[in-house]
Amino acid sequence: MDELAGSPRAITLTGPLTIGTAALLREQLLEPLTEGLGLRVDCSAATEADITFVQLLVAASRSAAERNLPFALSTPLPEAVADVLARSGVAMSAVGDSTVLNPDTEAAR
Numbered sequence: 001m002d003e004l005a006g007s008p009r010a011i012t013l014t015g016p017l018t019i020g021t022a023a024l025l026r027e028q029l030l031e032p033l034t035e036g037l038g039l040r041v042d043c044s045a046a047t048e049a050d051i052t053f054v055q056l057l058v059a060a061s062r063s064a065a066e067r068n069l070p071f072a073l074s075t076p077l078p079e080a081v082a083d084v085l086a087r088s089g090v091a092m093s094a095v096g097d098s099t100v101l102n103p104d105t106e107a108a109r
Contacts, residue, residue, distance in 0.1 A: 008038035008070050014045040017053040017081065025053065029060040038070035040098065049080045054088040058103040072098035 009032040017025060032039045039060065043049070057073075064071035075097055077085070085092065091102040 008032075008040040008072070009035075010040045010042060010074075012042045012045065014043075015047050017043060017046045017049040019050060019052040022052050022056065025056050026059075029056055030063065033060065033063050033067060033069060033071075036067070036069070039064060040070075040072050040074060042074040043081050044074065044076070044078055046078050046081050049084045051084065051088060053081070054084055054090060057085075057101060058090060061101040061103055072100050075099050 011028055011032070013025065013028065015021070029039065029041070041057075061071045072095065073081075075094070077099060093100045093102055
């Protein structure tokens, strides 16, 4: 294993991030976490996103937190992803060049 335990693995998600790609997205998001690695998700090449993607991000974020592993989205977020996250009500925080989800905190509306 080349990566240090707990250090984030960078993954890039492209194209539609929707229910039609949910099974593959779930696998891509959870694999590093099950290997004991944190995760940094780059979705800058996303062409569309739906609530399924938000649900997968929240689940992966919670899974990372339970394992004391880092989880963040690279910024800037593409419009499709930023819009669906904003509409979902998931609270987020900017941390450096990343966005961190705060799924257990209600977003200010």
